[in-house]
Amino acid sequence: MFQTDDSSNSTLTVLFVDDTPDNLELLGFALKKKPIVMLRAASGPECLVIAERDQPDVIVLDIQMPGMDGFETLRRLRANHRTEKIPVIFLTAAKSDPQSISEGILLGAEEYLTKPIEVDELMARIRSIFRVSTMQRELERVKAQFTAMLVHDLRNPLTVIKASIEDMVQHHTKNASLDRDSLGVLNTISQSTRGILDLVNDLLDLSKYQAGQMQLDKRTLTIHEVVEGSLNLIGLQYKRKGIELALYIPADLPKIKGDLGKLEQVMNNLLSNALKFTPPGGRVSIEIKGNADPDPTELLVSVTDTGIGIPSEELPILFDHFRQASTAKKTAEKGTGLGLAICKLIVQAHGGSIAAQSEVNRGTTISFTLPVG
Numbered sequence: 001m002f003q004t005d006d007s008s009n010s011t012l013t014v015l016f017v018d019d020t021p022d023n024l025e026l027l028g029f030a031l032k033k034k035p036i037v038m039l040r041a042a043s044g045p046e047c048l049v050i051a052e053r054d055q056p057d058v059i060v061l062d063i064q065m066p067g068m069d070g071f072e073t074l075r076r077l078r079a080n081h082r083t084e085k086i087p088v089i090f091l092t093a094a095k096s097d098p099q100s101i102s103e104g105i106l107l108g109a110e111e112y113l114t115k116p117i118e119v120d121e122l123m124a125r126i127r128s129i130f131r132v133s134t135m136q137r138e139l140e141r142v143k144a145q146f147t148a149m150l151v152h153d154l155r156n157p158l159t160v161i162k163a164s165i166e167d168m169v170q171h172h173t174k175n176a177s178l179d180r181d182s183l184g185v186l187n188t189i190s191q192s193t194r195g196i197l198d199l200v201n202d203l204l205d206l207s208k209y210q211a212g213q214m215q216l217d218k219r220t221l222t223i224h225e226v227v228e229g230s231l232n233l234i235g236l237q238y239k240r241k242g243i244e245l246a247l248y249i250p251a252d253l254p255k256i257k258g259d260l261g262k263l264e265q266v267m268n269n270l271l272s273n274a275l276k277f278t279p280p281g282g283r284v285s286i287e288i289k290g291n292a293d294p295d296p297t298e299l300l301v302s303v304t305d306t307g308i309g310i311p312s313e314e315l316p317i318l319f320d321h322f323r324q325a326s327t328a329k330k331t332a333e334k335g336t337g338l339g340l341a342i343c344k345l346i347v348q349a350h351g352g353s354i355a356a357q358s359e360v361n362r363g364t365t366i367s368f369t370l371p372v373g
Contacts, residue, residue: 012130015039015056017047017073018091019065030119036126044068048076051083058126061109062091074107081348085137087129089113089122148207151200158197165190202338206321209345216259216349223253223288223299223370225260230267234275242280248287254296254372262346263370269339270303270366277307277364291369298352302367310358318356319344343368 014036018024024040031038039056041047045068051059059077063070070090077083090112105112110129113122169186172178178186208214227249238245274284284305290296310318321341340354347354347368358364 011035011037012057012126013037013039013054014126015041015047015050015054015059017041017044017059017065017070018062019043023062027117030117031123034119034123036123044070044073044076047073048080048083051077051086052080055082056086057130059086059088060091060113060122060126061088064093071103071107074109078107085133087111087133089125089129091115091117144207148204151204151207155197155200155204158193158200162190162193162197165193199338202342205342206338206345209342209349214345214349216262218257218259220255220257221260222255223301224249226258226263226267227286227288229260229264230271233264233268234271237275238284241275243275243278244283246283246285248285248289250289253288253290253299256299256370257373258350258370263350266343266346266368267301267303269343273339273366274303274305274307274364278305279307282306290372296372298369298371300367300369302365304363304365306363309360309362310356310364311360312358315356315358319354340366 012035016024016027016038017040018027019042021042024042028038028040039050039054041050044065047059047061050056061070061073065073068076074088074090077086077088087110090109091114092112093115110133111125113125165186169183169190172183172186227247231245235245271284271286278284282305284303287302287304289300291298291300319340321338343366344354347370351371352369354366354368356364356366
């Protein structure tokens with residue numbers, strides 16, 4: 001059931017960003033009798049800090065500012081998972097500036113207004129985009145809850161089917177009670193069932209994160225624990241494929257606070273991808289270092305392979321849901337297109353960020369950061 005916000009009577013918190021103090025003062029005077037809590041920022045960097053800290057309902061952002069202009073400020077707002085969904089109204093100085101309006105919309109601005117501002121129109125635009133934003137978030141929440149319920153009901157019988165087929169394969173292999181073709185069919189069914197179950201598990205994880213139901217069991221731990229847990233799970237597969245696995249991890253790295261299981265899931269995904277797309281005889285390295293010496297504030301974890309690589313134009317969408325690089329589609333091993341999206345959500349939930357660098361036929365590096373603490 002939808003729960004919509006009646007923004008016509010509620011008090012909204014709005015962040016106004018303008019490098020001219022007089023403009024902010026005049027705006028504050030004009031809005032003092034309106035049901036609005038006004039936050040102020042005199043620059044793009046100040047806007048980013050206040051937006052992340054105070055989580056305003058709407059941001060009204062001037063385009064023309066020295067240093068970091070409105071466009072760059074919006075790019076950074078959209079790149080931060082804590083501010084990416086805050087609706088933004090762009091302010092432009094001239095009606096005859098269609099290029100600025102077009103660029104702002106492409107970057108993700110929901111509305112634009114021209115100066116001088118008419119207060120009643122401004123309030124109407126603020127309430128309108130806040131109402132739409134609220135309904136969109138509610139729709140996403142309901143959709144994520146429905147998906148979680150659906151895939152949860154699918155997972156249980158699939159788990160039973162998978163276990164039963166694996167038992168049959170093991171039994172008939174041990175007793176040689178089936179001919180080669182029949183056993184091959186069973187193996188194919190087993191692999192297909194495993195693939196479906198992997199997809200269902202990924203969908204369940206993703207829907208929980210999207211619905212805000214991801215719970216982190218944080219404790220103080222070392223990054224060595226995370227890597228060790230992943231290597232225990234996947235290290236043998238590297239040996240079987242003949243891929244060298246190199247570790248560059250100093251012994252004296254500071255501790256982090258995180259969910260060991262979730263962080264192992266990130267490492268498992270990255271190491272599985274590197275294994276999948278690196279040919280036999282290739283090399284995969286794990287390098288971990290602090291961002292400063294001697295007192296780092298975060299750790300940088302990098303997984304680098306010598307695999308097929310990813311075209312540069314595809315890197316911006318690499319962490320989107322159901323996205324796979326075109327080069328990945330040419331390999332025999334297929335994925336769900338959700339692994340890296342889930343990695344991104346887990347890393348962001350820990351206060352970190354994740355990024356990729358790659359070159360076709362040379363390899364890929366996926367790096368993520370984790371705060372020290």
